[in-house]
Amino acid sequence: MSEEERPKELTQKQKFIIDLIIMIAVGFLVILPFTLYAYHFFI
Amino acid sequence: MRTFVEKIKKPLILILISIILMILTGIANTLNIANSGPFNLVFFGAIAFALLMFLGLLGLIFVFLHDRVFTIKPMSTRIGKIKKLLTNTGIFLMALFISLTALLGVMLSYYYIRLPPSYSVDPMLQLETWTAIPPGGQIEKHHKSNTDLYYWNNSFYCIYQNSKWHLQDLDGELVIERSPDASAGSWERIASIKGPGHNDVRDPLLTEINGTLFVYFLPNFLFDPEPNTTYYTTSNDMENWTEPTEVKVNVSYDENWEMEVGWIFGRTEPITNDNNTWYVTAFGEKNGTWVTLLLETRNGIDWKEISVVYDTYPSGEPCIEFLPNGEIISTLRVGAMSSWTGYEFGTPHAGTIIATSYDNRTKWSHHADFQTRMDGARLFKLVDAENITRIFAAGRNHLGPGLVGNHLGRKRTTIYEVKEDRLIHVFDLPSNGDTAYTGVAIVGDEVYVSYYTNPIRRDLPWIVGLAFFSKSEIRMAKFSATGLINYANTIIGG
DSSP states (O other): OOOOOOOOOOOHHHHHHHHHHHHHHHHHHHHHHHHHHHGGGGG | OHHHHHHHHHHHHHHHHHHHHHHHHHHHHHSSSSSSSSSOHHHHHHHHHHHHHHHHHHHHHHHHHIIIIIIOOOOOEEEEEEHHHHHHHHHHHHHHHHHHHHHHHHHHHHHHOOOOOOOOOOOGGOOEEEEEEESOOOGOOOOEEEEEEEEEEEEEEEEEEEEESSSSTTTTTEEEEEEOOOOTTOOOOEEEOSSSSOOOOOEEEEEEETTEEEEEEEEOOSSSSSOOOOOEEEEESSSSOOOOOOEEEEOOOOSOOOOOOOEEEEESSBBBBSSSSSEEEEEEEETTEEEEEEEEESSSSSSEEEEEEEEEEEEEEEEEOOTTSSHHHHEESOOOOSSSOOOTOTTOOOOOEEEEOOOTTTTEEEEEESOOOSSSEEEEEETTTTOEEEEEEEEEEEEEHHHHHHTEEEEEEEEEEESSSSSEEEEOOOOOOSSSSEEEEEETTEEEEEEEETTTOOOHHHHHHHSSSOOBHHHHEEEHHHHHHHHHHHHHTO
């Protein structure tokens, strides 16, 4: 495989940004239902 | 070996398709396109986008955990392969749990954003609706519910449950507010009623018997509310109330009469047509069977059984109204007229029993109607131009999707005409999520209906409005009595 055909590897910075986006999006979606339900027990 | 970005392409495409379906389904719901009935476009759209979203999230989270968090390396030995298999299984289960929870988060976000349909009605009804009592800024008291409306001494009185949410709230209360004209911003809080050492109190009924004001209400002792008795308190001025006392009922058995507690009053306050005897319906257990009884009193305190209204299947929240001949018509909420109770997902056998008394209210005939289960209702009567009495109900319409009672279904507060053998849908009031539990006051030619609902800028499913976005307000609807009769006359089958 020549240099042009090989898929470009992501930089560490790009990988970090993708990881961060996934963690924030999934984290928000997971925490949301628990938060909306559980706060009733603390008020 | 494929890169991480290549691996998450397919899950991301599934998520993208799901989001497009969500938008289309939301628009169809808002435009009232194929969005009601047990099985419809919005229902199947929701199933399809939820499934695609789940698969997309599962794929994305599995790849993320596998490649970026636990970074599993290929292993060539047998023990290494077994280790890899076990690790992958663990990661899959973790991804499954996270994706299911995230799916719930997606659905809540979708319902929060989804716009409601328009609530247009025929102009002849002269319908006006407004927020009478807003949720308020106090988060521990932002759920206003279970209304009753009473017109007394030229003022409107609204009594309602004030709590943090629909489920058990040990710091709840019943509140009475007064208004000269029921308009927005005119309501003034004048009294608070709490239970005897227990403040989860709900389903108030406000009336006057022999010059004394009575509030009957139900204390609840369970997380998922299921009241099992009735209390009452009295007043002479609507502001100062006596210590609550448990209602006792004299119940007839084959050999004797027994004074019992544990009878749960229905949705209609005691009614009279001679100012001598007042009637109410109550449900409870008699001889091991769940029955609804008609009771009578002369003073609001001593109650006595007159007849069994209905005992075939467990029922609740009965409503009553007098017919012109002195007999009584009643609607009863029935969870299932079979052994298929289908609690969370509903059942095709849920419905409303319409019972009509005869032989001086001692016997009852019955008809079943399956278009809705009449939750949280109130009956009221009007007399038309031909001097014919017409019975109407303000109660809950189970719009679906899914079967009646489905927790994910949408519900509305709705006006029905009640015939002795069927219900006729007349029109929906602006409402969504957790709604209904109405009060009715008729002043001149105007019908006032109080009800509670999640704020109407959204269209929440019932369970979402109940357990997650629990803020609710008390709305007032005002419409012409003549207009209602004229409009009901135009409905085919009416």
